[in-house]
Amino acid sequence: MGREAVATQDRDLFARARQIVRKPQFWFGLAVLAPLIIWYVWFAFSPIARAFWMAVVEYKILQPDQSPFVGLRHFRMLFAYKLFWISIRNTLIYAAVFYAGMVPLALFISACLTSVTRGRNFYQFVIFLPVVVSLVAISLLFKMLMNPQLGQINQILRALGIPGSQFLTSHESALYSVIGVDIWKALGFYVVILTAGMLNIPEEMYDAAKVDGAGIWQRFWRVTLPLLGHTLTLISVLIVMHGLQVFTQVVVMPSQPGGPGNATYVMNLLVYNEAFTNLRFGFATATAFTLFVFVFLITVAQLRLLRPSWSY
Amino acid sequence: MQSNDAARTANYRTATVLEQLRVTGVHLILLAIAFTSVMPFVWMFFGSFKTYVELTSGESLAPQVWTLDNYRAIIFRANFPQAFWNSTLVAVVVTLSVLLTSSSSAYVFAKYRFWGKEQLFVVILSTMMVPFAVVLVPLYVTIADIGLSNKLGGVIVTVLFSTFGIFLMRQFLEGIPSDLIDAGRIDGASEWWIFSRIIIPLSTAPMAALAVFTFLFNWDNFLWPLVVLTSPQTQTLPLVLAGLRSLYWERYDMWAAGSMLTVAPVMLLYALAQKQFIRGITMTGLKA
Numbered sequence: 001m002g003r004e005a006v007a008t009q010d011r012d013l014f015a016r017a018r019q020i021v022r023k024p025q026f027w028f029g030l031a032v033l034a035p036l037i038i039w040y041v042w043f044a045f046s047p048i049a050r051a052f053w054m055a056v057v058e059y060k061i062l063q064p065d066q067s068p069f070v071g072l073r074h075f076r077m078l079f080a081y082k083l084f085w086i087s088i089r090n091t092l093i094y095a096a097v098f099y100a101g102m103v104p105l106a107l108f109i110s111a112c113l114t115s116v117t118r119g120r121n122f123y124q125f126v127i128f129l130p131v132v133v134s135l136v137a138i139s140l141l142f143k144m145l146m147n148p149q150l151g152q153i154n155q156i157l158r159a160l161g162i163p164g165s166q167f168l169t170s171h172e173s174a175l176y177s178v179i180g181v182d183i184w185k186a187l188g189f190y191v192v193i194l195t196a197g198m199l200n201i202p203e204e205m206y207d208a209a210k211v212d213g214a215g216i217w218q219r220f221w222r223v224t225l226p227l228l229g230h231t232l233t234l235i236s237v238l239i240v241m242h243g244l245q246v247f248t249q250v251v252v253m254p255s256q257p258g259g260p261g262n263a264t265y266v267m268n269l270l271v272y273n274e275a276f277t278n279l280r281f282g283f284a285t286a287t288a289f290t291l292f293v294f295v296f297l298i299t300v301a302q303l304r305l306l307r308p309s310w311s312y
Numbered sequence: 313m314q315s316n317d318a319a320r321t322a323n324y325r326t327a328t329v330l331e332q333l334r335v336t337g338v339h340l341i342l343l344a345i346a347f348t349s350v351m352p353f354v355w356m357f358f359g360s361f362k363t364y365v366e367l368t369s370g371e372s373l374a375p376q377v378w379t380l381d382n383y384r385a386i387i388f389r390a391n392f393p394q395a396f397w398n399s400t401l402v403a404v405v406v407t408l409s410v411l412l413t414s415s416s417s418a419y420v421f422a423k424y425r426f427w428g429k430e431q432l433f434v435v436i437l438s439t440m441m442v443p444f445a446v447v448l449v450p451l452y453v454t455i456a457d458i459g460l461s462n463k464l465g466g467v468i469v470t471v472l473f474s475t476f477g478i479f480l481m482r483q484f485l486e487g488i489p490s491d492l493i494d495a496g497r498i499d500g501a502s503e504w505w506i507f508s509r510i511i512i513p514l515s516t517a518p519m520a521a522l523a524v525f526t527f528l529f530n531w532d533n534f535l536w537p538l539v540v541l542t543s544p545q546t547q548t549l550p551l552v553l554a555g556l557r558s559l560y561w562e563r564y565d566m567w568a569a570g571s572m573l574t575v576a577p578v579m580l581l582y583a584l585a586q587k588q589f590i591r592g593i594t595m596t597g598l599k600a
Binding site: 042054 | 435470
């Protein structure tokens with residue numbers, strides 16, 4: 001950068017602008033980015049910004065401009081609201097049990113899949129099948145199969161001499177029944193990711209472990225699991241996000257949404273009901289923000305805790 | 313010496329036998345899991361052809377009397393054809409849009425240099441962190457403001473762009489050598505030509521995966537259509553299907569038939585494009 005550059009800065013800028021505008025890339029980029037930015041501002045950023053505003057005003061549906069500012073009142077109301085605590089409890093139980101059931105099961109099946117070569121594609125094809133099928137159809141299907149009197153699951157259990165369960169109709173088992181169905185449906189998704197991750201681990205690692213005399217069990221704990229690294233972190237984050245944001249199943253499966261009683265009442269359902277049944281838009285959005293806090297904190301914690309310290 | 317050899321062979325034999333036993337065991341486990349994955353659908357398939365009495369009392373899996381009454385009732389009374397058309401329209405339009413918007417913006421984000429590019433990309437990606445519940449109400453207000461509540465457009469317009477799609481395509485396009493693009497530019501090709509004749513043909517694999525996922529997600533989506541689409545004429549399949557619970561109270565035969573109608577197109581798509589499904593997941597799983 002010489003003195004002349006500074007002296008002719010203005011003219012330079014002008015010339016550069018003209019040069020940029022003349023480039024074909026400029027017009028193509030503009031044609032792509034302008035709709036992108038407009039859409040994101042309109043349907044992503046401004047709704048998020050409006051959510052912040054809605055949470056702290058008493059939203060008037062007919063005259064939004066005249067919604068009075070109420071500060072943190074919605075949050076104070078929330079903390080005094082029994083259903084809010086019930087929904088938090090259920091949501092956290094849901095995510096925790098879903099996680100605790102899914103991770104070992106998916107790891108086990110993926111380990112099985114990686115250890116066979118013949119038929120692997122076939123097994124994957126079948127295990128993945130429930131993933132592609134509509135959640136509403138699956139919910140209806142299991143509502144039928146889990147009928148305490150007529151349902152096939154209880155019939156099979158009875159035939160095996162195991163006492164059946166009330167499943168969705170009882171307060172104690174409803175939430176776990178919904179989680180069970182969710183694990184059954186989503187399993188294939190995580191199995192496919194994990195299997196790909198496991199197949200990506202270099203074969204030499206296993207050969208080295210074998211030479212050192214490590215058995216199957218040790219190879220799994222000392223080679224597979226640590227070397228899965230990023231894949232494991234990714235599915236952990238996805239599984240928890242999935243669990244915290246459950247909605248469709250608790251609407252379709254129980255006899256009434258969130259039922260029986262409030263046994264399957266989760267946070268997304270609270271947001272939906274407060275907004276579109278009770279028409280309390282501000283209150284609903286404040287509820288959604290507490291869900292956001294959970295999702296955010298748990299995700300960040302996982303990324304910190306599960307970050308692999310090395311790679312290969 | 314000879315006995316040593318014999319012992320070694322014996323050892324080797326037991327090892328192979330054990331290995332074979334292990335492989336057989338693994339296959340048995342996998343078969344059991346595969347069976348569990350597929351059995352409920354088999355039951356649903358047969359159930360949809362049974363009469364109500366047989367479905368709720370019969371012991372055999374296959375129907376003794378095959379009947380199409382359930383399908384007939386569903387199709388003529390529950391608004392299924394309309395819902396089928398609505399779902400198809402939404403899923404196809406959104407998939408085409410997402411393919412175009414994701415690939416073109418990914419191309420720009422991967423291969424162009426401009427001021428604020430990385431910042432813009434990060435801001436766009438950050439929207440993936442926000443749970444949908446947060447924007448549920450404000451997005452509904454946005455849709456209502458432009459007169460799209462209770463219209464299919466209200467569902468379509470909110471998913472014309474896909475953050476996940478842009479991310480996926482950018483990951484892929486960054487791996488394509490820029491020389492190809494420069495060669496095109498030197499030959500005087502227009503940007504659109506380079507995009508449509510070089511970029512798109514090179515990225516058919518991730519685009520097929522993205523198409524399959526977008527179609528599936530929109531075919532199955534429940535929460536947002538439930539909020540936007542309130543009248544039977546505008547509803548998509550999952551909404552009409554969920555409505556069967558009250559329309560046909562505890563009528564499992566109807567539920568099974570309705571589920572079959574919803575599930576059949578997706579199963580067909582899955583059978584045809586199995587590779588894309590699996591590859592799509594693996595691609596995102598390994599690169600994220």
